[in-house]
Amino acid sequence: MALGNGHSDMSARAPRRIVLLGATGSIGRSTVDLLERDPEGFSVVAVAGGANAAELARVARVTKAEFAAIRDESAYAELKEALSDTNTQVAAGREAVIEAAVRECDLVVSAIVGAAGVEPTYAALSAGRDVALANKECLVCAGVPFMRMAKKMKVRLLPVDSEHNAIFQALGGEDPARIERMIVTASGGPFRTWSRERIAAASVEEALNHPNWAMGPKVTIDSAGLMNKGLELIEAHHLFDVPAEKLEVVVHPQSIVHGLVAFTDGSVTAGMAPPDMRVPIAHCLGYPDRLTTPAPRLDFAKIAALTFEAPDFERFPALRLALDALANGGGLPTVLNAANEIAVEAFLDRRIPFAGIAGHVAEACEAALRDGTAREPASVEDALAIDHIVRERSRTVLAVAAASGMLTL
Known part of the structure; x- marks a missing residue:
């Protein structure tokens, strides 16, 4: 398991040299907050972003990054100008982001959202x-080749997602053969108590109104439909080498317990923390040491009660689709993820209703099973090729449906 392998104690390296991919997103901003608080402990080798030149320049400036890469080549001039009075090198385009990913460092934080993060993250592992x-997409789209490369290179693959980080800590180095169940928790999102009909007709604003977490729009929409939990189970399958039948989801509205591991002797260990992404990020930045964070501390007397309930697959069909993709394996998780990204994008653009997300993903998975697109990807390149096919097909299908009036808000 790549989680337990890797280099010698990172704490022996001071300052720790960091590359931050996805520096302008929510995870990137939380990471920068931690890095700013410990300038003696960290040195930023490179930062990379998508298209927001102003924000990437700000991050490069406050972290004193040696190199800044922006994927959108049209944003190069703006980034160059914004950093003209610094020593930061600037580059743009796909290759520039990969260059950032492979620079000599102690840790690459992979926080690029979507399939765009797969190639540079794999380059870093390689x-x-x-x-x-x-x-999430790295392991959902191409879990087998990713874990194969991590094992080959004997590198650590540390989980930043709060659920997987909690499970990683709850495992405590135990023998994986002694795991009976592995459980990720779901807050239930903004629609936890809503009827199926009300969820189906939810507006963009309602879906983005998460009760516990402040996240980017794509992840927040996934959370509203519980698709994110299905994607997390696929990730857990690869990260921890646990079969699908041992993975579960439980709804936990307080978002205090993030993951649990049940062992064959009947004992259960739980990873608990406030709903603040700086906690799992700090765990990864400092591993195997621990950093001090400004995150709020848990006061169990004030919390008073922790509740749990089973997920409702009727009201949240996206979760069932993801579980089916995990069970069927092959390239179906790759298809599921690609179709979901395009459908979420269409919903955020107000081109399809909320119910249209799961509906489209189901149709895309069925089509891919029929025509062989859902084949097992032999490599990351193969997974990205499947991803590309499904994305193009999804865009066409949704555009035709919208033009014909089959999808209405």
């Missing part, structure tokens, strides 16, 4: 870099 993984 270059022998330890990776703190916040990008």
